[in-house]
Amino acid sequence: MNSSPAPYTVLITGASSGIGYELALGYLKQGARVLALARSEQRLAQLVAQFPELCLPVTVDLSSAEDSQRAGEWINQQIQHLDLAILNAGTCEYVDVANLTREPFDKVMAINWQGTLNTLLFCLPLLRRCKEQGRRAQLVGISSMASILPMPRSQAYGASKIAVEYLFNSLRVDLASAAIDITVVRPGFVKTPLTQRNDFSMPFEQTAPMAASNIMQGINKRKWLVQFPWPLVLVMRSIAVLPLRAQVWLLQKISRAQ
Template identity: 65%
Template sequence: MSRYSNVPSRVLVTGASSGIGYELARLYLQQGSDVFLIARSVDALSSLVEEFPDHCTALPADLSSEQDSLRVGALLSAATDYLDLVILNAGTCEYVDVENLTREPFFKVMNINWWGCVHSLLFCMPLLRNAAAMMRSPQLVGVSSMASLLPMPRSQAYGSSKVALEYLLNSLRVDLSNQDIDITIVRPGFVKTPLTERNDFAMPWLITAEVAAKKIKLGIQARKWVVQFPWPLVVLMKFVAWLPLVVQISLLKKISRNS
């Protein structure tokens, strides 16, 4: 695979059972890549395995569990000696009720969004390094959120997990600068998935997971540092983030249910 190839040979997608992860996996399978799928439910992965039996490998695992991650990491290492592209997509969202604080939303979100990514990195990094040693120019992609840009209402758990993920990836960008491993951060806006179907508020510029996956894939191919969309939301969020914090808070309080 040359540095500018649009067809990575071996791809790993976490959180591949639905939404963005499922659609990304399908796109890479359709173009002939060998794709390893990780999700908690093997049943949710079966349709892709049946449709692409020669190129699709399902690896059911709970990435929030260290033990399960070690198990699936061993299976992955036995199946391949390198990965061209790793997409860390597994995640969840829980909103916080600040009037009745409990540890549960923080615990659940961090277990999946943070520890799931860390556990994945532990078994993916050696395979990415192997690809770099073979001069295949591998790429690590982390799916964050536009929520990482601003202190959004009820997002104390979710937003914190995405800020932590972005810091991790940007820090890796520094330390891996001499290892030829590219890193891309993805910040989607509102995407129609089983996760966002639980939302009880208006979601401006909502797009389908299929459209989102196509945008992400184009950004990955271009080796962009940050892929973010849709542009009206990006402009709005970045403008507010540019304002002094006191002004940001004043504006965001207007959409808080506790205002």
């Protein structure tokens, strides 16, 4: 932790389960003050029960601009700055191209894209104020390996994650003088309530605590890009360097074998 007398303050969205919950737990154990944002008040209460002096629960629907603004106003009354913001909240819906509807796209974009933007609106000014404490802030976006390749049935999810990556990489350019470091995280398959719905094999699957540990290590090193697990990263990179026609042929073959 930073030795400054000002408390090290972390904001984490999607903190009620999976990776977000484990990240919140990890930073609380390190002694950070954590603003834990989620729609589930019950799971947030578990964090508060363990760390009543450090955890500030914020029940909010980040897909709603109005609710996000309300939460942002409350947060601004509680803290003076943010050292670290991890925009982790997200969901996944698979697309049935034979019966194409708007529903999976609307659900995914509402939280993965609009929720990210709504969070940025109130946390970015707080990150900027970290410079007044004489230290650099950090903004972290949780993307996915799905952003690398055109994966089957992932039209909505992959598009949302590519949008998030472009946003964060572009912010890296414009925030160069604001003392805010940008990190993009691409996890592979992680065992969470969300992935338990998957009806296909998930190679090199990690537990949520393992994923959170990898992410925290990358954040600590202020990496631009954090990817894991490495066996899956190597497979995805190897396919990604192929011509697009070869990528599609190979992914179609893999998909049919599932």
